[in-house]
Amino acid sequence: MVEAAPFALQVYAWTMFLISGLSGLLAIGAALHCAVQKNEVFGAIGTISKGTWLAVLLIPAVLAMFPTGLAFIFGLIALCAALVYLLDIRKGIKEIGQNPY
Numbered sequence: 291m292v293e294a295a296p297f298a299l300q301v302y303a304w305t306m307f308l309i310s311g312l313s314g315l316l317a318i319g320a321a322l323h324c325a326v327q328k329n330e331v332f333g334a335i336g337t338i339s340k341g342t343w344l345a346v347l348l349i350p351a352v353l354a355m356f357p358t359g360l361a362f363i364f365g366l367i368a369l370c371a372a373l374v375y376l377l378d379i380r381k382g383i384k385e386i387g388q389n390p391y
Contacts (some may be wrong), residue, residue, distance in 0.1 A: 304362060306361070306365075307361070309361045309362065309365055310354040310355075310356070310357065310361045310364065310365025310366075310368075310385065311365070311370035312365075313351075313354055313365040313366065313368045313372070314351040314354035314355045314368050315347070315351075315353075315388055316366075316368070316369065316372045316376075317347045317350065317351035317368035317371055317372040318347075318348070318351050318382045319348050319372070320371075320372040320375045320376050320380075321343075321344055321347040321348050321351065321353060322341050323375075323376075324340060324347060324375065325340075325344060325381075326336075326346055326387075327340065331383055332363065334388065335382035335383065335385075337379055337382070340363060343375060343379065343387065344364075345379070346371050346375075347368070347371050347372060347375060350364045350365075350367040350368035350371060350377070351364075351368040351372075353368075354368045
């Protein structure tokens with residue numbers, strides 16, 4: 291039973307690292323989609339500017355990739371930002387007909 295605790299901590303650490311890394315990658319993918327859009331589209335759908343979206347998506351995504359104690363928190367922030375962008379903003383962009391993807 292003494293050996294179970296270190297193994298459990300290793301599984302926990304790898305799980306948190308995997309979640310934060312995948313969240314960061316999703317946010318980077320959302321940032322790439324944001325980067326290829328025109329500036330006017332964000333004003334047309336009534337949201338913050340393109341540069342602000344890039345900062346909101348990229349800063350936590352990059353910080354989630356560093357192996358620190360706060361990587362999981364930044365991973366969750368990156369995941370939330372990416373989901374808001376992909377499920378709300380990207381949908382609005384598709385509705386105005388800017389980009390069919």
